[in-house]
Amino acid sequence: MTLSSLGWDDGFAAEYQPYADPSFQPARVARAHKHACDVLTPAGLFSAACTGRLLNASLSPADLPAVGDWVVIRPRPGEMQADIHAVLPRRTKFSRRAAGPREDEQVVAANLDTVFLVTALDQNYNLRRIERYLTLAWESGAQPVIVLNKADLHPTPGQVRAEASAIAPGVPVLTLSAREDADLHALDPWLLPGRTVALLGSSGVGKSTLINRLLDGERLATGDLSTAHGKGRHTTTWRELRVTARGALVIDTPGMRELQLWSASTSALTDTFADIRELVGGCRFGDCSHQGEPGCAVLRALEDGRLDEDRWQSYQKLQREQAYAARRVDPRLAREDRQVWKKRSQLARHYSRWKHGS
Numbered sequence: 543m544t545l546s547s548l549g550w551d552d553g554f555a556a557e558y559q560p561y562a563d564p565s566f567q568p569a570r571v572a573r574a575h576k577h578a579c580d581v582l583t584p585a586g587l588f589s590a591a592c593t594g595r596l597l598n599a600s601l602s603p604a605d606l607p608a609v610g611d612w613v614v615i616r617p618r619p620g621e622m623q624a625d626i627h628a629v630l631p632r633r634t635k636f637s638r639r640a641a642g643p644r645e646d647e648q649v650v651a652a653n654l655d656t657v658f659l660v661t662a663l664d665q666n667y668n669l670r671r672i673e674r675y676l677t678l679a680w681e682s683g684a685q686p687v688i689v690l691n692k693a694d695l696h697p698t699p700g701q702v703r704a705e706a707s708a709i710a711p712g713v714p715v716l717t718l719s720a721r722e723d724a725d726l727h728a729l730d731p732w733l734l735p736g737r738t739v740a741l742l743g744s745s746g747v748g749k750s751t752l753i754n755r756l757l758d759g760e761r762l763a764t765g766d767l768s769t770a771h772g773k774g775r776h777t778t779t780w781r782e783l784r785v786t787a788r789g790a791l792v793i794d795t796p797g798m799r800e801l802q803l804w805s806a807s808t809s810a811l812t813d814t815f816a817d818i819r820e821l822v823g824g825c826r827f828g829d830c831s832h833q834g835e836p837g838c839a840v841l842r843a844l845e846d847g848r849l850d851e852d853r854w855q856s857y858q859k860l861q862r863e864q865a866y867a868a869r870r871v872d873p874r875l876a877r878e879d880r881q882v883w884k885k886r887s888q889l890a891r892h893y894s895r896w897k898h899g900s
């Protein structure tokens with residue numbers, strides 16, 4: 543394994559310049575726990591922990607290493623253990639709003655070239671969910687690809703594929719069955735050596751099953767629908783980066799029940815709903831609320847069926863969520879928030895030092 547087979551390139555090398563010291567080396571995060579990580583290097587897998595200094599310098603959980611990150615480590619002599627001194631700037635990142643009351647940004651995976659938005663063609667199939675994932679994917683900076691898995695369970699997969707293409711212009715849409723070897727070749731254009739792909743989607747859609755077909759040897763756990771998912775359990779419980787037989791870097795993630803927008807950017811919504819943005823541009827009034835004003839292009843399109851009512855609802859919902867996210871990144875509010883987080887993590891560290899007697 544070389545650095546470039548782990549995805550390293552001139553861009554990351556340039557970011558690494560400040561650390562060009564023989565005692566340091568770059569490493570890629572394969573698994574991230576609270577403050578500790580498993581990291582891959584040409585010399586093998588290290589178990590690594592953030593230094594106190596890195597923890598102190600981080601203003602929010604999103605500043606700590608996430609799977610896919612490039613980090614700067616200092617190995618301990620003679621051990622496969624290391625300290626993490628820095629996280630290199632992320633080129634792309636797939637984030638969501640953390641579940642629970644804290645509402646921080648949660649970086650699901652970093653430095654992705656492509657995201658596979660995996661959906662199963664079973665009874666849970668839902669176009670609105672694809673729109674939501676797509677919006678976060680555009681926001682990530684990585685290229686989205688819609689993967690409609692379990693085609694073997696659907697009578698007319700071609701039709702669903704056309705439906706999905708219609709709501710995602712310009713995005714590749716693939717139908718396949720993880721159970722058919724021949725189908726997997728559809729993924730080849732994105733699974734190139736040194737390229738990073740994250741698989742995202744609800745629990746049970748077959749993300750781990752797909753990855754297992756691509757790996758050489760060792761297997762990830764996959765769930766039996768009738769048992770695990772019936773009880774709402776997730777089979778995959780952590781995010782993990784693996785190398786496929788052909789040298790692509792794939793990241794498995796647990797199915798996410800709550801997938802809320804975190805970021806405040808409007809361009810991701812525009813990318814997902816380009817058709818609606820175009821319609822809005824055709825309204826007679828610049829501040830049209832699309833509630834009944836004369837010359838409203840949106841209402842006209844809804845009436846004559848060019849715009850689907852569900853898609854319009856989905857857009858409005860995501861737009862409200864985005865406005866909410868924008869308020870949250872209000873600089874003053876965000877600062878207060880970070881201070882609280884910092885205090886808490888300092889306390890946690892003091893406590894753990896005290897507990898371990900150092």
Ligand SMILES: Nc1nc2c(ncn2[C@@H]2O[C@H](COP(=O)(O)OP(=O)(O)OP(=O)(O)O)[C@@H](O)[C@H]2O)c(=O)[nH]1
Nearest residue numbers: 692719720746747748749750751764765777778797
């Ligand atoms: N019929 C059919 N079943 C599939 C296919 N792909 C996966 N499955 C089954 O779907 C179930 C769930 O698959 P997993 O790979 O564990 O799903 P996951 O997306 O990793 O789920 P989480 O880890 O919980 O997020 C397993 O029983 C798989 O065997 C497929 O193409 N067709």
Ligand SMILES: [Mg+2]
Nearest residue numbers: 749750777778
């Ligand atoms: Mg899984």
Ligand SMILES: [Zn+2]
Nearest residue numbers: 825830832838
């Ligand atoms: Zn209007």
